Amino acid sequence: MFKNLTGWSRVKSPWICHLNTGGCNGCDIEVLAALMPRFDIERFGILLKATPRHADVLVCTGAITRQMKDRAVRIYEQMPEPKFVIAVGSCACSGGVFWGCYNVLGGIDKAIPVNVYIPGCPPRPDAIIHGVIKLLGALDPRYTELLEELKRKGEIHVSGK
Amino acid sequence: MSAESDIQDKLKEVFGEKISELKTIRERRVFVRIPLPLVKEVISYLKQNLGMTHITTITAIDVGEEIEVLYHFLCRGVALSLRTSVPKANPVIDTITPIIPGAILYEREIQDLLGLKVKGHPDPRRLVLPEGWPEGVYPLRKEYKVKVEES
């Protein structure tokens, strides 16, 4: 009984911690815009927490620079165990436009394991919310059904290809 | 074109033939080449007489066996760029921070990215490159090649 209670509370209120590892801060302001009144992801119980210790989900933006690599790993280790990482923006997914720059190592997955990749430069706040729902879908199938149902109604173009 | 020609005449009359390539490529853009030892003297002259206080930035370019240094100033609304070149063998220039304190950052940058030793700099610590960066490797030099690996 206790197990699905924690599972339920984890899905219902995933607290996020935002980490910018060296991008152009376009995605940071889009993550913030998702927290603002217009998109307001607090209705999913998502709160922006300052310290990684209180957070379940690490929202990473920006390509990994050489300087931030070990700090990102240290912050990832400080997070409590059921932890997930969302890479927001093409720089976080793969280093994007900064290929060949000597101080950029590439995407976030060069330092920490990533669960959901959200491409876009920067992804719109609703694309970020769609990524968060997709992550929640991995924990609780009802969210994936929600996405499937909305896809059938043609509300969202969830693209497989 | 009054400000530009005014600056050019003043420079020509004081420094005469020591400065060269004095040209105005368009309004509010003046380029001039000055020999290395004269850098401090020209800048302090410009500061006292033409009321120049604002430095925009210092650019350093690796042109084969020399490093070209451009000081970009704002003098009476004109973007004045002083150009000198430093031999790559012993790349040393002296600091202009006592004359224009705002230049402290830009000297640190060329020191770090191009290996130009700045003599007399109040704080010559490492700049923007990460701690683990090997000594003596300067990324903005031509011989530094970035290996582009396909991800």
Next chain:
Amino acid sequence: MSVSIPIGPQHPALKEPTHLMVTLDGERVVDIDMRLGYNHRGIEKGAESRNYIQNIYLTERICGICNVAHTSTFCQGVEELLGLEVPKRGLFIRTLLCELNRIHSHLLWLGVAGHEVGFDTLFMYSWRDREIVMDLIELISGNRVNIGINAIGGVRRDISDDMRPQILQGIGQLEDRSQYYLEVASTEVTFVRRTQGVGKLPKEKAIELCAVGPYARASGVEYDLRKDDPFAAYPYLDFKVITSDRCDVLGTAIVRVLEIMESCKMCRQIIEGLPPGEIKVKAPRKVPPGEVVSKTEAPRGELIHYIRSNGSDRPERLKVRTPTLADIPSVLYSLRGGYIADIPIVFAAIDPCMACMDRVLLLDIDNRKTESMMTWEELREYGMRWYANRKG
């Protein structure tokens, strides 16, 4: 006896990675040292291995908030190298987006400043109103933040006639919202008491340390590139340069809100006076050898791109100096002597954009003192003693 506290690269007040080593004497900041480099991506070296078209998109991603300023500077520089004559309509559209980007950047700053002072209502309100200008930018350029509107030789998208009423209506809303924010920024007690007299920067210090942008204009330095070195369509617009002689963080807030209203006025002039004709001129791929100093007024101040070309389709050298970098010496000057609680707001006064700045870092100008670390008990007694003799 003082304590040095590292404010690490990941910190709630600073949205972006920078590292502040603050040396404190009790609550008062004695000396501050800033270590950047967390955001340094080596863009200048990267620019040398890309052709001019790819470089537009690379310079655009130097900073996400003031990206249209970067692409305008870069395209303007390359157009000067090529000797291209950009059609007037293209210049007007480029200026319109520069001003819309300034409005969105200043509203963003107003919210972040409110958040760092703990005044979250202002944060929520100003960011909700920022959505109006984000919708306008998205309508014109197709992307909310990274506006890819500039190309070498003009702009990529035109403003069709059915967009005009929407833009004018949006600007009307923005005008009365900024009127309201001016009243809030200058009279609301929660905001004024935390920003009045904080982060003092006298005018001669601002001139000496070469500060730029709204931060310098709040200390009375009359320096605005749109007036002194007009580029794009600014010669055809009439606007006034806003300065205030308050020399503190509240001054920067008032200057920025007034600049929003000025930008709204300019956008209205541009939309009404939009000349007909072409928006773009065909540009060759190879640029003849030459060099250019291209300067524009980014939302945070004077931005310079130095481009040197060697006749091929790749630049030989691209040097970018962004406004935040010029403001750092003056913000560190004004941080000294303040309280630790004021660090976020004073630091936010220059609207730091680490992504912009990370080509250089700075250290305290006068000499450095090394202190030994104190244990927790020593710190507590020291704190009580410090406050006791402060009262006595």
Next chain:
Amino acid sequence: MTRIGSMFPEIWRHLFRKRATVLYPFERLNVPKGLRGKPVFDEKKCSLKCKGACAIDCPAKAIVMEKIDEKASRPVFLLDRCAFCGQCAESCPFGSITLSEEFELAQYDRKSLISKQW
């Protein structure tokens, strides 16, 4: 000069205004016509012979040309690298690439972000 509560009339007025929040998955924001979303490749228009005019100009090197035979090649879009800037649509001499308005592209792994559209 400073007054307490200059925000109260504003807060009072907001009690009766329409809510500002768009309940995203259930309620969608109408997307403007020219939104730069996922690049869509139309093989009929493409000449397959130009050896990647789009790939040369792509700032993020997000287009890889896949060989069909020794002369012809087709672009493969790596969506995790793509910056959605629309330069490929402009550089393609035959206009075979257009940007759709699809922006919900989150995936669990990078492999499913590689889009081969033929």
